[in-house]
Amino acid sequence: MKDLTKNIQALNKCITLTIEKIVIEDTVKKKLAQIAKKSQIDGFRPGKAPLHIIEQRHGHSVRQDVINELMQRYLMDMMIKNQLYPSSSPVYIALESTNDTDVTFSVKFDVYPAIEIKGIENIKIEKPIITVTESDVDSMIQILRQQKAIWKETNAPVKTKDRVTLKFSGSKNNRALSNFKESNLVLIIGDGQMISVFEEGIIGHKTGEHFTNEVYFPKNYNNLELQGQTIKFNILVKKVETYTLPEINTGFIKKFGVKEGSLKKLRAEVRQNMQRELNNAVRHFIKSQVVTGLVQTNYIEIPDEIVNSKMALLRNQKNNNYYNTTKKKENASQVLSFEETKYSILVNLLFSQVIHNFNITANKERVRALIEEIASAYDDPREVITQYQANTELMKNIYNTDLEEQAVEAILRKAQIIEKCTTFEDFMYPPIQH
Structure with a gap:
């Protein structure tokens, strides 16, 4: 040639x-x-x-x-x-x-701009060290009990952990806000579904009571529209419910697919699921740091014409996947951010270069292990494995996942690893920041 x-x-x-x-x-x-x-x-x-x-x-x-x-x-x-x-x-x-x-x-x-990977040894990665304990399993089984809780209406005042159904409307400076109106909002007090000041203002009220609650949203609130604003809520408590937890007996255990109703078997399956979720979360947490470090040490500017071309391609693919025209517009506006597309292009370029530099190729055994890990979460793992192996697109995604994971591992071998001991609960369920 x-x-x-x-x-x-x-x-x-x-x-x-x-x-x-x-x-x-x-x-x-x-x-x-x-x-x-x-x-x-x-x-x-x-x-x-x-x-x-x-x-x-x-x-x-x-x-x-x-x-x-x-x-x-x-x-x-x-x-x-x-x-x-x-x-x-x-x-x-x-x-x-x-x-x-x-x-x-x-x-x-x-072509995309040329990239020379450098500075990997300066990337700092926090590696969580976590053990799933018996206490963690106890807490998870308690959560399972709460999922199967039996709710019953009450006329008693609202308290923490009660489930309430609310009708409310919001206003600012005596002007109604159309975006802050609900007729049947269901929430459990104390679960953090709403900002804590809002939930605390409901405690002590009974079914049928009308009242107002002024809520200040801090400047770092996750909704930009509400940051630094004080909203007055007119609230009606439509229903208050309290719960009782089911006993851990054979009937309860069988509801989670343990046919023999064995508590020991339930705990083993719960632990296995917790470990799988933990492994995925840790893997994602570490990869996120690797991506951030790689971008910070190897940033290049992606030309606008490349970003616009990629956005047009993604938009066409997205539209072809939606038959409802309304959904097309909604989803296109949600996913086709210019900056997000630019960042995605840069990350893909960096990973492609890392894969090339380290001579990384897909490993069939690793690919098989990835499929088996995904399949283990289903009732019939063999059927899931067969479906993956018969689907070219799914297999392509798995091969790409393997390449990315190997690239992350190659970077981790050269980066600065900082181990940090923490608990399952603190890592998996950090406090919600409103």
């Missing part, structure tokens, strides 16, 4: 490649031989027609298909060899050729 690369601009490439005549001829012969084995032509037994007849019927189209396939393969090989990452679809410009010559063609495409 001969190639000639020209830089039209820094991120625009025009590449001329040559496919040797002998490569084309050999590939065409193999394709025609495959067709001959399956062909049925009058006057000949199935698969026994002479090759020259097959060539007369299929030679031209097969040659065109072969050239198209080789053009794509040669381009891919050249990109890998020169570490070029395309940011646009290639435009092929085939030059004239005959059956007796090599085929020379040009390709125009845009």
Whole structure:
């Protein structure tokens, strides 16, 4: 393969490649031989027609298909060899050729900026050290009891952990706020569903009572519209419910799929699920730090035209996945942020470069382990494994996950690891910041 690369601009490439005549001829012969084995032509037994007849019927189209396939393969090989990452679809410009010559063609495409990974040894990563204890299992079983709690209406004043149904409207400076109106809001007092000042103002009231509650939302509140604002709520308590917890008996245990009703088996399954969720959370926590550190030490500016092109591609893909036009607009506005797209492009570029630098390739055993880990959360793991193995798109995602995980591990071997002991509850259920 001969190639000639020209830089039209820094991120625009025009590449001329040559496919040797002998490569084309050999590939065409193999394709025609495959067709001959399956062909049925009058006057000949199935698969026994002479090759020259097959060539007369299929030679031209097969040659065109072969050239198209080789053009794509040669381009891919050249990109890998020169570490070029395309940011646009290639435009092929085939030059004239005959059956007796090599085929020379040009390709125009845009590429992402070149990246040199550096500073990995300066990245600091906090690694949580956590053990799932018997006390943690006790707490989780208590949560399971709360999930199966029996609720009953009461006329008693609202207290912490009661479930209330509210009707309310909000106003600011005596002006009604249309966005702050609910007719049947159900919440459990003390669970942090609403800002604590709002929930505390409900305690002590009874079913049927009307009252007002002025709530100040701090400047660091997670809703930008409410930051630093004081909202007056007119509230009606429509219903108050208190709960009793079910006993941990055979009937209770069977509700969670433990057919024999064994508490020991339930605790074992709960521990297994907790450990799986913990492993995933720790993995995500560490990867998030790796991504942040990698971006901070290797930041490059992604040109706007690349970001806009990527956004247009994502928008088209998103629209093709939604049949409801209303949902199309809602989802497009939610996910197609310019800055988020730019950040995603940068992260993908950095990981691609890390994967290249460390010669990382997908590992079949690791891929199998990832699928088995996902499948273990389902009632029929074997069926899930079969579905993954039969689905090309799912397998592609798993292979990409494996490559990313290996890239993270490669970075962790060079980064500064700071171990921090903590508890399951503190790590998995940090306090909600309103």
